[in-house]
Amino acid sequence: MxxxxxxxxxxxxxxxxxxxxxxxxxxxxxxxxxxxxxxxxxxxxxxxxxxxxxxxxxxxxxxxxxxxxxxxxxxxxxxxxxxxxxxxxxxxxxxxxxxxxxxxxxxVFRWTMEEPPVQRAEERVVALEESHHEELLAFLTAHSPAHSTGPGSFGVSLWAGIRDPDGRLVACGAMSSLRDSGAPLMASVATDAGLRGQGLGAALTAWLTRYAVRRHGYCTLWQLADNTPAERLYTRLGYRNEDPCVAARIAA
Structure with missing residues (x-):
């Protein structure tokens, strides 16, 4: 045996x-x-x-x-x-x-335990429902095709978004969680490609961060190391930058 x-x-x-x-x-x-x-x-x-x-x-x-x-x-x-x-x-x-x-x-694995400064347009952020999943998927496909988390993904507890005066979705983001611990993880923050630079991403990121900190005491996220605009934004919103990581596959 x-x-x-x-x-x-x-x-x-x-x-x-x-x-x-x-x-x-x-x-x-x-x-x-x-x-x-x-x-x-x-x-x-x-x-x-x-x-x-x-x-x-x-x-x-x-x-x-x-x-x-x-x-x-x-x-x-x-x-x-x-x-x-x-x-x-x-x-x-x-x-x-x-x-x-x-x-x-x-x-870079980034985190904060503090609420960020209030951002312009943050008052426009609203929570989205399951009935908005098809709209969210179409928006992410058009404006962030490499998104890591989509509607219906495992661990997502909340989607939030910003709409223009005509009701059209112009920014979105999700509150997900790390698998082992359930820690709050911000994911798939995206803005309309034609409206970038107007602070919509900052407003959505600040809103989601505030949501997580008030409920869990902290928020985490992953940032690509060469994403300079995201680096500046997350630093401005108080996210720590102490955990440079690398992910890789092991070939068969």
Whole structure:
């Protein structure tokens, strides 16, 4: 009879105090302190990692070399199950010395615990209902075709939007959540391509941030590393910029 080896499960991803260090907000907000039943995790000197089994995605924080070591360990212990990973900037190059890493994209995980300054046009933001999903999808397809979250996506609790005087949707955004922890995650903020630069995105972002901070005490979001306009906006609205990350796939 063939023996079955069970992958060890880390009792506490937080035992090193990494979540209190700059650059580890993804651990602090993205991993529930009370570990979901059966979640697989790893920790080492200077890093911690955990697995989103549904996606085959390993999340890691800490020093890049230590985080890359945990990604390698996860891929070795769960061959065929680990398909992608997110880690501190540089993890992809280090893991790529031993794994076929592809499709690396640099991100910043940003967060705030403060309500932002009130923005012009913020009073125009309204909550949208399920009956508006078809309109939202058409708007996102036209003005933000690479959107990460769409109507009906998992974890979305709220859509909000701005309309022009004729009732036409000119901006939208969603309040979603991080899978493991349920932390509020802003997603798919988009404005009409012909109306950009008028503060609509800032108004919607501030409104959604305020909504999350008042209900949860904080808000998080992902920002592409090379998105300079978004970088300036999120900084102006009080979002911290301490968590440069990279996401990549592991080729079959």
């Amino acid at each position: 063939q023996a079955t080896t069970l992958v060890p499960r880390t009792a506490d991803l937080f035992h090193q105090g990494l979540e209190r260090q700059a650059g580890s907000a993804l651990l602090r907000f993205g991993a529930a302190r009370q570990r979901p039943a059966g979640r697989i995790g790893w920790s080492g000197d200077g890093a911690a990692a955990w697995l989103d089994e549904a996606r085959g995605h390993v999340w890691s924080v800490g020093e890049p070399a230590a985080a890359a070591g945990l990604v390698l360990r996860a891929a070795h212990e769960l061959p065929g199950h680990v398909r992608e990973f997110t880690g501190p900037r540089g993890t992809d190059a280090l893991a790529g010395r031993h794994l076929p890493v592809t499709g690396a994209v640099e991100w």
